[in-house]
Each structure stands twice: as structure tokens, then as C-alpha cells.
Amino acid sequence: MSSNPSAGPQAPAAPPSTVSCTIDGKPYTFPRGTLIVDAVRQVGRPIPYYCYHPRLEPVGACRVCMVQVEGPPVATRGPIVTTGCTTPVFEGLKIETMSDPAKLARQQVLEFLLINHPLDCPVCDKGGECDLQDFTLAYGPGKSQFAEQKILRHKAEDLGPFLVLDQERCILCQRCVRYENEVLHEQNLVLKERGDRTVIDTGAGEPYAGYFSGNNTELCPVGALTSHTYRFKARPWDVRPVPSVCQGCSLGCNLTVNLRGPKIVRLLWRENQAVDAGWLCDRGRYGFGHTLAEQRLATPLVRRDGELRAATWEEALSAAAAGLTAGPAAVLGGGRLTDEESLALSQLARLGLRTNDVDWRVGYQGFAAPAAIGLSEAAITDLDRSDLVLLLDTSPLEEAPVLDIRLRRTARRATVIDLGPVRNLRHAASRRVACAPDELARRVAELAPEFAAAQSPLVIWNGRGGPALAEAVAALGAPLLVVGEFANARGAEAAGLAPDLLPGYHAVGAGAEVAAVWGAELPREPGRDAAGILNAAASGDLQALYVVGANPLRSFPDGELADRALDAVPFLVVQDLFLTETAQRADVVLPALGALEKAGHTSNLVGQSQPVARAVAGPAGALADGMILRRLAAALNVTLADQAPPEAETPARVRLPEAGGERPGGGSGEELGLLLRPRLFAGGGTAAFDPNLEPVHVAGEVRLNPEGTDRLGLQEGAAVHLHGAGTTVRGTVRLDAGVLPGWVVLAAHDFGGNRLGPRVRVTAVPAAAGVAAR
């Protein structure tokens, strides 16, 4: 089709990129296309708005950002009143924000907004930080002319695990609906009914099912969407804000802790475009309940007469020091410490325990920094311009949720290849390449031509899979984003909490610079990795094991080995917030403070070290990991250096264990291959103990491809037994076409899954047994 009936003369030259206009009489220049509301905000003039939000597309629904405009292209009509959020600035436009017609129009809109509003500010959580209150006070009429019956609606409607809706307070600005649509590409919240009967609701009336519901409570300009955790807890003028960083995963979203007295009442986003683009996930936002959980360890425990009994710190630390120096000792964990604490642990292991048997990689055994396998690093914001992304057997949604929000935007524009045995990108168009774990390296290699042709390719990987896969990824030559297994995996690796690394990526055996700072000779032989340490413990080669902020019984891929190791090792010290399965086996338990209870720095997945504040005190008997390490070091006669060793000029490489410690089997006959994959709410870290997260806790979830399940008599929701090597675990079937046929997926960290071995048989639980078990 080439004909345009009367195309007319086209504008010959491109218009200038800026326009000049006046706002309230003063001249300004803006980039062409700037919306009036943005222009007015930029010059610091006040302008009210509800539906407009800087992170959402303009919609023009609330009509309260009315300004008076005069000039082209409306010159012939004289001044008119229009919405600032849908009108761009034009050359020569005169904008008046406080003219009488503009003021009157805003006043009328505010009066309209209030006619069916319940005016229940005294009992509304938003009171004090409510745009409806504030703008009514600033721009509204003093008195309403409305003398009719208000429309009555549902109050305190439960929309899901975290969200509560007050329909009467809703002003239908649609920020929540648009956020669901534009940002998440989900439709968890929708509009129902029409006109002034319109209400917000979840799609099919089902509870809100996504991971990002909490952002709605901050987007909501009024008190309509509130959270179960914050309802009736505080007034905004009573809370004290403390800026900090989320340590729920390796992304490190910025947030603000809100305290009322000594208690955390809520966490709010703190926009950092380069990291979180302003959003938080529900795990990050609501996972602060552990700070006050009843099961928190509040006193050191020492095993006496076969039982863990309360002890003083002096008793516990001297017992630990004695036990750890009685023979060869090893250290597991450290991925949840601050940067400073990681360094302290690294030094304590090398100088106090004289060992390189140190490994932070208690789950799958990968790496944290691309440099550790000789690759270049991508920035998080590179996703905004990438044209080709390889998602390599990694689920940003489960492992670093807010990164998934950015990836969904990327997937709308660019090619995203979702490679691996489980479908990981569910909410956006992507190219799904399903393959078994042992085919990954070959499939990655096949992508080489496509990557060579791409302008700005990128790989997202959690580092699991072993050296062959790392080599294949390296051959693509694309920058890498490594989604870390723990919140501060990056800091742990950089601190040398690995058997072949020293702080600053100096290789073990080549650590003269480190030794100079620490003022002591270092052990020169590379140590054993997590699997090696556990094997050594199981075979009696280790005298003691020091587990810091880790739970290998749940997290190590071979739970059976972890079990044998903890049984065999003569002396076990566990440092944690809770009496985990691993801590229950310990000889000494050292109660530590949590992420929001100590200060320091944490490195996110691109190695950006962000400061964290001590927002709350935590249990009185617990100590910050750094303080525990300092006191333990003193008991071991080691003085911890304050100064960090310098970075190596060429970072040393990390040795990767085969298949990342996973033992993928693949199905054969009646047996299915077993995969353990991260699930956000399955109980890694504090999630298992957080009362706020209780409603979304994932346990016993058995994900299967629907193909062939009929034959086994397995339907959605059916109770099943998984029979593995010598043990049986019970679970509930979730049919999932995103799982490769022949495989079954359990949540990593969900207790018992790592005891099954590489292959399992799945059988339906007989109905009678199902009833009895309940």
C-alpha cells in the first residue's frame, strides 16, 4: 500500500528538540513532549494529581491536575482549562497553575471525589500521608454541597495474603490496575462494574496471587489499598524512617524501614532506578516479621549431657574456641553476612583455624562475580537496552524478584531466550528452549551465532551448572548478570569465603598482599569446597565444623551427605537467628542478629556495596555476626584487621564443582529426574520463620508436567509420595506445563527434597491414607 490520498506537504525540517513556555509568568525551556504536569513539578510549582504517577503511563482519569493554558495550538480559543498529565508543553504556551478557572476546576473535581468518599480519616491508615486529605486541604472546597445519600460499598475486603481493599475510599485513579498491566504485565487487580459503581477487584475473585502486591499500597494515593501487616499499626507522624537495603536476595533493593518505637511496622520502597526501579517484592516488603518472631534465638546454647542448654556468651565462645581448635576445622556459609563480617570470617578461618576449607556456597556451587570465571559484568540497567537476553536455567522471579519486573519490560521489546528444564519467564513473550540440565552447555553453544549478531546481548545466570557450562557461557562473549544464591554472595566471594580465593580475588597461595594487611602467614594449600568439606566431615577427616548463617541440611543439594557429615563431625558450631535443623545438631549455637538489626555494607549482584543501617535492636541476647566473630577471634588469639586487603590486579578464577553440586539424573522407566529449584517463599533464610509470610509459605510442592500424569493417576492438588534413594517424602501435585516432561521439580530449601537423590518415583497417596494423615 503506497497511496495516501492527500498526504499534503510534509513538514520539511525536524522541529527543535526543546520548547519554551511560561509557567505562572516565568519562562522555562523543556524537552519537546514533556507533559505539563512534569514541567510544573520540575520547576517546583505545586500541582495536585492522583492518576498520574511518574512510573506509569498517563491516563487522564482523575482530572485534578487542571491548569489553564493559552497559546498555540489553542490560541484561537483563548485560555482553556486542561489536564496537565495528558497535555505536552508547546512552544509559546502560557501555563497558569493558580488562575481562577484552574482553581475552580480543581475544586469541582475534589468535591466530586469526596461525594461518595466515607470521610473516615480518623480510622484510616493513610491519614496523615493521604493525597486526598492533602489536596482537599490545599485545593478543595471548604464545604461540600452534596446532600444526597452516599453510595455504600464493601470495607476491609480481603484481596489476598497481604492486601486489604476499602472500596469506599477508592477514588478509581487506576494506579493499581495500570501498575498490574503496564509494569507487571499481569492482571491481578482489575476494574469491575461501570460508572460510579466501579470497584477494584482481583481478576477472577481469587486471592491476589503475584509476588508484587505490596507496591499497590504505596501507589494508592488514598487509603483504599492497605496491607494486613500495617493496618491500624501506626500513624505516619509516629513512625521513624531509616533508609536501608533489602537483604532478602542478591538484588539489594533500596528500602526505608518505618519504626514505631522499637518495632518495625512497615517497609517502604526507596527508589533507585539503577537497582530496583522503585519496586519491592512482597518477600522483601513483608518479610520483616522474623525480627519479632517468638522462635528467635535470644541466648547462646551449649550442648551438655546431650542437650542444648542456655549458656552465657563467655561459656559459649570459649567452648566454641576450644572445639574449633581441637583439630582440623572447616567453615561453611557466610553468604548472608555484611561485607565487613565476611572479611572477618575469612580472616578468622585463615588465621584462627589455619584452614582454607571455607565455602559460602552451601546450596548449589556456583560463583558470584563474572570476573570469577573471567567474564565481563553487565549492569542491571543494561536490561533496558539489551536486544538479546539468555535466561540460563535461572528464575529471576524466584531468586531476585524485582529483577523479573525489569526483565518483563525487556521481553516486550527484545528477544529473551528462556533456556533450561523449567520455564522461568512466565509473564512475557519469550523464546522457550526446554532441555535437560546435562544438555545446557550444548544448547548454549548453539546460541553463539545469534549472540555474535546481537547488538547488546546479555546473560542472566545464577552460576549453577559446573565448569563446562561456564565455558559455554564464556564463549558467548556477552556480559553476565549473576543472580547470587544468597543476599551477599558477592560480598562473601569478594572476602575470600571460598577454598581457592582470598579477599580481593587473590588466589590462595598468592596472597602476599593479604598477608601483609593481616600481618600473618596464610595457609597456602587450596581448601575443600562445600561438598569436599562435608565429605571430609563424613569420613572423619574433620574435627570441627563452623556453620555461619546456613542450613546445609535443607539447602545442600545432597541432603543425605550433609546429614552424614553433621552426624560424624565431632564438634559443630552454628551461628544463626533460629534453631534450624542444622543448629539442632550443634554443640554450640551462637544467636546472631538479622539483616535489619546490624549496620554495615552489603554487595548486590553487580558488586555495588550499599550501606545498611541498624534499624531495630533485635533480641537482647543475640549479637551481630561481626561482634560474634570479633569475640571468637579474641578467644582464638587473632586480632581482626580493620582494613580490607587490596583488590588483585587480575582476579583469580574460582574452581567450579561439576554440575554445580547437583546430581541430575533424568527419568527412566517409572522414575523421574529430580530437580531442586528456588522458590521465593519455600523457606530459605528467614522466610521459614516469618509470621508475616506464613500465608504464602510453600511446602511440599511437587511440580510435574501434565504429560503422562493421567497414567499415574495424578491430578492437580493430589497428595503424592516421592520415593527416592532410601527415603520417601510427601507432597502435593502442581501440574506445570513449564516443567520438562520426565522431571519433577521440588522447591530448594523445602525440607526433605534434598534427601531423595537424583531420581524419584511418584505415587498417589491412597485416599484412606490421605485422610488418616490429615
Add this chain to the structure above:
Amino acid sequence: MIRKLLTEGMDTHDLTRLDVYRGRGGYAALAKALGGMSPEDVFNEVKTSNLRGRGGAGAGAAFKWSTLPNDGRPRYLILNGDESEPGSFSGRMLIERNPHRIIEGALLAAYACGMAKTFVYLRGEFYEGYAILKRAVEMARDAGLVGERILGSGFSHEIVVHRGAGAYICGEETAIMESLEGKRGHPRTKPPFPTAAGLYGMPTVINNVETIANLPGIVENGGAWFAAIGPEKSPGTKICSVSGRVRRPGNYEIEMGTPLRELIEEHAGGLEPGHELQFILPAGASSALIQPKDLDVSLDFDSMMAIRSMLGSAGMLVCDERDCPVHVAYLGARFYHHESCGKCTPCREGTGWTEKVLYRMEHGQGRPGDTERLEQLCQGIGGRKCLCLLGDFSVTYLQSALRAFRDAFVAHEHGSCPMARQEVAIR
């Protein structure tokens, strides 16, 4: 002699049958266009004809087409058959009784503008029209008039008939696109205008079915022929739907420029004996009412504008002295409250408030100041403060009623109705 361009033969023949329609010269214009005219030729004939859109706003059809960007993206044509205006039923008649004329018109428009596909959006309640039009499209497809290589030419075109879910707002040109895309029928902000970014973000023209039905005649007889019918600036004919207090309510195709008096008194048979005209709502509920003193106005876009009303869809609601303006205003308010989509604040909240006030006034519970309140409400909703025109429409008729019959409204503040109403024309 009365010229019938659109309804010709409709009363005597079953034009829904393809053979009958073709037997009476149907699809000859399409054959002519595809046989020897270029798309530009067809466009130029329409431009010469000065055909103006029959949906209400009266924009030049060719002008709308000419704003399509020439950027290689697929273009879509939407036929607006959402006719939801109270008192308007001309489109329904065309759809149900002359569907091939609409199909032929659509094909001509599509040929002229290089449209990739046509979507006919029908009002949700048009079950019958939907079946008839769908069947007509199938018949045309079987005859090689729709689909690939139409009439053996290089021109291919598909027509999709879609029935809405029953919403007045979906007659608004951007809400229609949202609805077609499977979303809530909410209007979009403009700009961008549909011709720049319309259905699925592609350049889109939205024409009323009656506008489109004019194209076969224009192509067959030439734009100049059409331009000579009726007033220079509003040429052609218009099907007027007349209802209410007249003896012969119905659809009447008249030449543009025909006096309103002639339509009411001659075509529609005048008012019932013994009753006198009080006012006419000329474009359903969305136009300013016309008082008897203006009965000699010409029925064309510009003359109607001159008396501060509009031709719009020409759905004439005729009310006599038995019909209390407050009652009619209440019915209108109830309609707009029911049909407001709820997207923007003034319309969503204002229409409900207006209905509540008028409900009280109409039910003997008026209060002093209600009339003034209504005037303020109209001012708060109208004047382009809303996202789309529904808000303005919802106050236009009311403002005109308040101007013309203020005394009646004031009387209702005190619980009395001066009209001594016995029955009403519209419910």
C-alpha cells in the same frame, strides 16, 4: 420529489438478499471502482462529494481519511454501529435491512485508503442485526465480494463483524477500539488520534455505518452529483429517527436542509390532535433541546449549530405540553448515570449526583437551591473537563432545559409540577 439514497427499495424489496441487492444495482459501484478507478480516484470522488460524517460530529469523511499517516503500517477501518443514543434507530434499520450497502461502502472506503481490515462494531443489543450482517458478509464472501482478490482484482479485504456488550460509551471512537481489543470500554486520551494510533496502535478510521452507506452512490454517480444534493456545506440525505409525541414515528430519509417543521408535521404526521409541541431533543439525549420558535430550522449540520443545538445522530425525541421538562431531564440523567464509564471523575461522580437531585425533584422532594445546584453541576462536568465527550453530552440537554424551562425546575424545588403530567412519551 423526495430523493432516497440509502433507503431506496428497502420497503419493497428484501435487500438482505444478495441477488436482490445486486439486481437493483448493488455492488456496481464496487465493480466500477475495482474495474477502472485507482484508490486516489475513489478518494477524490468522496472528497468532491463533501460527504460529512453521520455519526454526530459531522467531520468531513475525506478529511478524516486524509489524516492517515503514510508510513507503511497496516490501516484499519472501524464501522461504528454501536447506535446507543436514545431515540436513534436509523443505523439499526440500515444494518438489518440494507446490510450489503454497508458492506459495499466499507469495501470502497477500504479500497480508497488501503485498509488492511474492517471491523464492524455493533451495539450489544443488536442480536438480529448482527446475525443479518454476518450472514450478508458470508454471502458476499461466497460471491467473491469479500476476501481474497475481490471481483478478480488485486484488492483483498476482510470484514469482521463484532457485537459489543451493551455500553453507550463504546460508541465513542476510542472506547470502541479498546472494546475491540478486548479491554474495558474506556475512552483513550487524545492525542494520539485514531488515524495516528488507533486499533492495536495502528492508523484507524472510524466511520458511522450511515456515512459508509453513502459511498456506493457517490462512487457510482460521482462526487459532484452528491455534492449537488441539499445545502452546499452539508450535502446528501440524512435518515432521521422521529419518536415521541408524533402520529407516525419512524425513520425518514430526508434531503439535508429540509426544515425541521416539514419532518415533524409532514413526514411524521404532526403531533396528536389537541396537543402542542413543547420541545424536541434533536440528537437523542446528547443535544440542546429545540423550542417551537426554532421549528423552521434547516436540518443540516451548520444550521443546527447556529441555534446552539446539533444535528448529531438526528434521533428526534418530540415532546408536547404533557411532558414535564424536569421529568425528561431526570430520564436523561438516569441514562447518563447508568452509562458513564467511570473512568474520569467529573462524569462518574457528577452524573450520579445529578440523577439524585433530579430524582428528588421529580418525586416531590425538591429543595430550595436544587436548580442552582444543577446549574453548578453542569458547569463542573461540562466545558471539556472530562476525558471524552460523554461528560459534555450529559449536561448539554440539561443546560438547555434549565435555560428554557427554569420556572418548571424552580417549581419542582417546592414539590409541584406545573405541567400536570399524565403520561410520558419516553420512559
